[in-house]
Amino acid sequence: MTAASGKTEPDADVIVIGAGIIGISAAVEMQARGQKVMVLDKTSVAAGTSQGNAGAFAFSDATPLASPGIMKKAPKWLLDPLGPLSIPPAYALKIAPWLYRFWRASRPEKVQNGIRALVALMQLSKSHLIPFMEMSGTESMLRRHGNLQLFESRKHFEATFPSWRARAAYGVKFTHLHSAEEIAEHQPGLSPKFVAATFTDDWYGISDPKDYTVRLGEVFAERGGDIRIGEAVRLSTGTEMATVTLADGTKLRARKIVVSAGAWSHFLARTLGDHIPLETERGYNTTLPPGAFDLKRQLSFEEHGFVVSPLSSGVRVGGSVELGGLKLPPDFRRADVLLHKAKEFLPDLKLEGGRRWMGFRPSLPDSLPVIGPSGSSDRVIYAFGHGHLGLTQSAGTAALVSALVCGDDMPVDMTPYSSGRF
Ligand SMILES: Cc1cc2nc3c(=O)[nH]c(=O)nc-3n(C[C@H](O)[C@H](O)[C@H](O)COP(=O)(O)OP(=O)(O)OC[C@H]3O[C@@H](n4cnc5c(N)ncnc54)[C@H](O)[C@@H]3O)c2cc1C
Known part of the structure; x- marks a missing residue:
């Protein structure tokens, strides 16, 4: 039941905006943890940067x-x-x-802090990658x-x-x-x-980054996940729900919204008053x-x-x-x-x-992604800005997003990735 139809139930527990490697990995992870997840993309799964990258899990690239x-x-x-x-x-x-x-x-002192934060995310991503691939049945692509x-x-x-x-x-x-x-x-x-x-x-390395992202989308759908095509243009939040408005006026509501729209994410953050460079x-x-x-x-x-x-x-x-x-x-x-x-x-x-x-x-200028709640409401979680390393950091980001959505203790200090650091 949708808000558009005048009813008050949410459309999903979590709506993920953007079906690149970051959004689809987070969606598969949250689905495995029992969340009812909807993925929304303006074009299709793997339509953006995740389709054509160099296919490296560059875990040592932490500078x-x-x-x-x-x-x-x-x-x-x-x-x-x-x-x-x-x-x-x-x-x-x-x-x-x-x-x-x-x-x-x-x-120099910023670079030292940056290395520490990058290494933490890389180590988390490396330790989660194989379990994530086994869980999603994609390990033969490694x-x-x-x-x-x-x-x-x-x-x-x-x-x-x-x-x-x-x-x-x-x-x-x-x-x-x-x-x-x-x-x-x-x-x-x-x-x-x-x-x-x-x-x-x-x-x-991955056999092919597009095939991997597409396969994760298929796994998500085969396990009952909902993939919708539509362009998100505005976000708003209330005490119990967050709402995404699409370009055609449709409104979709969920307990949490994850923004993982790659290089387009700041446009959506701005609609909540977050100015992220x-x-x-x-x-x-x-x-x-x-x-x-x-x-x-x-x-x-x-x-x-x-x-x-x-x-x-x-x-x-x-x-x-x-x-x-x-x-x-x-x-x-x-x-x-x-x-x-x-x-x-x-x-x-x-x-x-x-x-x-x-x-x-x-x-982002400091080569770290934004992973964490919006400055205006923890109903919206940001997961974008992975620069040269989105594939590499995808499994770790999925684990962090999932922990934020499920209210778990965080496995790493989240301060360096906060949306308020700029
Ligand atoms: C040449 C090159 C080589 C690279 N090599 C590597 C590498 O070897 N290893 C590595 O780790 N990284 C590499 N990268 C970086 C990596 O590709 C990116 O960090 C990663 O793909 C970003 O993933 P994403 O999911 O955040 O964004 P994207 O893959 O761009 O996905 C964003 C999605 O959001 C959707 N979207 C956008 N706006 C909206 C909206 N308003 N409503 C709905 N949907 C929306 C888009 O359609 C898109 O599908 C490389 C990048 C390039 C360009």
Whole structure:
């Protein structure tokens, strides 16, 4: 029975807005805990960023993007309009307040706090991932191939040591490789220009991020979950219920509403009076057909801002950060630049038959998501802003959202993820 039909019963215990990897993981988790959950998406399951990412569970990637290292590299990167970091002139003024917050977040004490909060979320996500996959019957999609971070310059390689030391203090495991021979044992066929690398075993992959998100949606539906298509435009809360109003005027009511609408979430938060500085870091990739290269594991080229990932759908070459907002058209020359660099680094890479894609990473200036209640009512719970790491942090976020909805004790200190921190 719906509020639209004039009746007062809720439409569900929980309505989740957004069927990307964050929303659908939270929905499956809450459903398993006995909640009656409805998922609402304006397009479909996996319509957003979760469909096209690099498919990595990058558990060791626990350094905030805003760090002294990036602040040093950024000016050089920005000089190249097709480089790893770019700001289209049409968006430069709009992004300025976010960049100011990003710069403030790069101060050393903020970075240390950021690492602590990221590690806590990563450890929670890692410990929940396998049980979550077993519970949802998706464990056969997991790949345990690790990641190889490659360097052409020993100076750049050594510059990463402090960040690895900081992560090692929290138990993150890695192996430094000091020669091309050692690197070839992990991945043959690379250009000899790579002289050093860091291998992280603790880094898993998914067979394909879209297939995984879609499969979770199917599992949710098979277990009686309700998936609706509709665009949420406004939220409101009362003492007993929260209401979401759709673009066509329909009102849906639930005891709790979870906002996991990726890079679009701040528009909904604003309707409750919460001003959250969510921006998007647009990323690009090209997926080459399976067999384009005999890839043993994910490869990261940190100095160039891209990765090459082995997926069941092919070899995905992508990355880059374009601070261009949600409206500017994609500039696929960025994907082409990465593809041609990849060919230089993997000389046997076959370039024919690629599919290009652009996605909107939902990003907060301190590289931490917002997970927790709205400032105006704990009937609305936010779960968005996972930036470069939404797939990686999905199982942990699902556990946290579920604990918030069910009123459990929280397994980690939630202060760093609060919506009121800005
Ligand atoms: C090139 C690239 C590579 C990446 N690689 C990785 C990686 O290897 N590992 C990793 O962990 N992360 C990676 N990421 C980041 C990751 O993809 C994102 O953090 C993650 O997909 C965000 O998931 P989400 O569910 O929050 O958002 P989305 O997947 O964008 O889902 C949001 C959903 O909300 C819906 N929606 C929006 N507004 C409304 C509304 N008003 N009403 C109803 N529905 C609405 C949308 O239709 C969409 O389906 C990468 C990102 C990019 C761009």
